[in-house]
Amino acid sequence: MSLDDKFSALRKGLLEFLLLKIIAADKVYVADIISQLRDTEFATQEGTLYPLLSKMRREELLNYEWQESDAGPPRKYYKLTAKGREQLRELTDYWNTINNTVKKLGP
Amino acid sequence: MNKVISIHLHGVAFQLEESGYNALRAYLDKAERQLDGNPDKAEIVADIEQAISDKFRALLAASRNVVLSADVEAVIKEMGPVTDDPSSATSSAKTEPNSNTRASSESSSVPPPPPQPKRLYRLKDGAMLAGVCNGLAAYIGIDVTLLRLAVAILIFFSFGTVAIAYIVGALIIPTAQTPEEKTAASGAPPTTAQEFIRRAKEGYYEGYKTFGDREAHRAWKRKFKYEMREWKQRLRHEYRWGWWARPTPSVPPGSPVPPVPPVSPTAAVPPPSPPDGAYAVMPVLATIRALLLFFCVLGILSLFTTGSLLGLPLPGHMPAWAGIVLVILAYKVAVAPIKAIRRNYYYRLNGWPIPFHPFTEFWLSVLPFFVIVFGVWLADILIPGVHQALLNIPVFLQNASDAIHQWWTQR
Numbered sequence: 001m002s003l004d005d006k007f008s009a010l011r012k013g014l015l016e017f018l019l020l021k022i023i024a025a026d027k028v029y030v031a032d033i034i035s036q037l038r039d040t041e042f043a044t045q046e047g048t049l050y051p052l053l054s055k056m057r058r059e060e061l062l063n064y065e066w067q068e069s070d071a072g073p074p075r076k077y078y079k080l081t082a083k084g085r086e087q088l089r090e091l092t093d094y095w096n097t098i099n100n101t102v103k104k105l106g107p
Numbered sequence: 108m109n110k111v112i113s114i115h116l117h118g119v120a121f122q123l124e125e126s127g128y129n130a131l132r133a134y135l136d137k138a139e140r141q142l143d144g145n146p147d148k149a150e151i152v153a154d155i156e157q158a159i160s161d162k163f164r165a166l167l168a169a170s171r172n173v174v175l176s177a178d179v180e181a182v183i184k185e186m187g188p189v190t191d192d193p194s195s196a197t198s199s200a201k202t203e204p205n206s207n208t209r210a211s212s213e214s215s216s217v218p219p220p221p222p223q224p225k226r227l228y229r230l231k232d233g234a235m236l237a238g239v240c241n242g243l244a245a246y247i248g249i250d251v252t253l254l255r256l257a258v259a260i261l262i263f264f265s266f267g268t269v270a271i272a273y274i275v276g277a278l279i280i281p282t283a284q285t286p287e288e289k290t291a292a293s294g295a296p297p298t299t300a301q302e303f304i305r306r307a308k309e310g311y312y313e314g315y316k317t318f319g320d321r322e323a324h325r326a327w328k329r330k331f332k333y334e335m336r337e338w339k340q341r342l343r344h345e346y347r348w349g350w351w352a353r354p355t356p357s358v359p360p361g362s363p364v365p366p367v368p369p370v371s372p373t374a375a376v377p378p379p380s381p382p383d384g385a386y387a388v389m390p391v392l393a394t395i396r397a398l399l400l401f402f403c404v405l406g407i408l409s410l411f412t413t414g415s416l417l418g419l420p421l422p423g424h425m426p427a428w429a430g431i432v433l434v435i436l437a438y439k440v441a442v443a444p445i446k447a448i449r450r451n452y453y454y455r456l457n458g459w460p461i462p463f464h465p466f467t468e469f470w471l472s473v474l475p476f477f478v479i480v481f482g483v484w485l486a487d488i489l490i491p492g493v494h495q496a497l498l499n500i501p502v503f504l505q506n507a508s509d510a511i512h513q514w515w516t517q518r
Contacts, residue, residue: 030158045187047138050154054147073118076154 020088029075111173116160127179129284138189145191228283228292237277245292256475260482392445403438407431411504439473
């Protein structure tokens with residue numbers, strides 16, 4: 001397994017966590033999410049994002065509402081549900097714990 | 108001048124160039140296949156259509172109202188493949204690196220692209236009837252002539268079952284329309300069509316880099332348009348007239364654009380020029396061949412209906428069927444050198460080694476014919492029904508021609 005593969009496996013696990021974070025900050029639509037992720041290691045395309053968002057909605061982590069936009073047809077704005085907020089809290093805690101462990105162990 | 112197709116995505120109407128429409132159709136079909144079994148399939152596809160619609164609208168803001176094929180390709184590339192597997196969620200992030208990591212990943216060893224998935228399509232390019240044999244041959248990777256031969260023989264021995272299978276295949280197997288589908292049909296090396304798409308994509312991304320500088324962007328636009336027009340013409344010629352009418356790329360006199368260095372290193376090798384005189388000889392040969400075919404068919408029909416060859420009675424007591432065999436054989440013999448010359452030119456043009464000796468060509472064209480005649484003969488001896496059916500053919504044709512004649516005189 002090359003280093004790149006290992007990184008990509010890490011990113012895979014974290015993308016959902018990051019989506020929860022982004023959506024928790026503000027109501028967003030997909031183009032917002034894409035542009036926020038664009039310059040990070042987590043750059044993602046619509047083709048992957050839409051199926052993932054729909055899976056998270058099935059798990060009742062998030063929901064959306066239609067909102068008029070000043071240009072063109074209404075857009076889907078995503079926001080977290082109570083369950084999503086709860087899961088984000090747990091994930092953040094867990095992330096911090098892991099971070100501490102990584103720092104504590106080893107040289 | 109290009110045909111446009113009107114579509115609507117999520118309630119917004121767009122006009123797309125035809126090849127762009129095909130590419131978009133293929134992308135959305137593939138997305139739907141990927142999402143099969145997903146309970147939210149319809150919703151996700153609608154989301155994706157809306158995203159594409161937004162991107163198209165952003166492109167069209169600048170005083171034009173047709174979405175070009177290159178635009179469609181760029182948008183599809185931006186959207187990325189639709190993947191349902193949540194475990195591969197960010198794999199696309201790796202294949203779509205941002206511009207600074209891109210150079211490094213290209214200079215280092217790039218992993219070979221995964222083999223294209225093969226699908227069964229009907230291939231209309233070079234098809235004889237509906238392209239079923241052509242597509243099947245590409246799918247299993249054997250020579251199409253062999254397959255056609257096998258099918259022709261099987262039709263005799265299976266009492267038409269294979270013919271019915273062919274018709275069913277023609278009805279249910281989809282036709283390969285986009286370059287991607289044509290590649291998927293065989294995994295063949297890129298044709299001009301694919302090269303065209305690739306160049307369009309490449310040129311388009313080249314253009315992104317110049318967005319900051321207005322003058323540079325304008326220069327790119329001119330160059331891109333010019334290049335694409337030339338490729339499009341070449342492609343169209345190749346489809347319509349065959350290889351020999353392919354125009355040699357030339358700069359029109361007084362063109363404001365200097366000749367542009369080729370985009371890719373592979374294109375740096377100039378295409379071999381056609382052999383001298385090919386432009387004059389090939390149409391003549393094609394005409395001669397068409398005339399020969401015409402007379403061959405006419406001769407066969409006259410033998411069937413009147414028993415004489417275009418008014419000339421057959422020598423001795425030769426039966427009509429032997430006359431037909433002789434006529435077809437004569438046609439094959441006459442056409443063999445023409446075919447050999449054409450193939451020879453074609454191979455030379457592509458810079459391939461020429462594996463064909465004129466005699467090979469002759470046997471290649473005559474042998475299948477003998478096999479078919481032998482097959483009919485065997486069927487005639489072994490299967491009683493076939494014998495009767497063969498005997499009825501002249502009567503049937505006679506009746507048919509009488510009916511046509513009657514209809515014609517009654518008019």
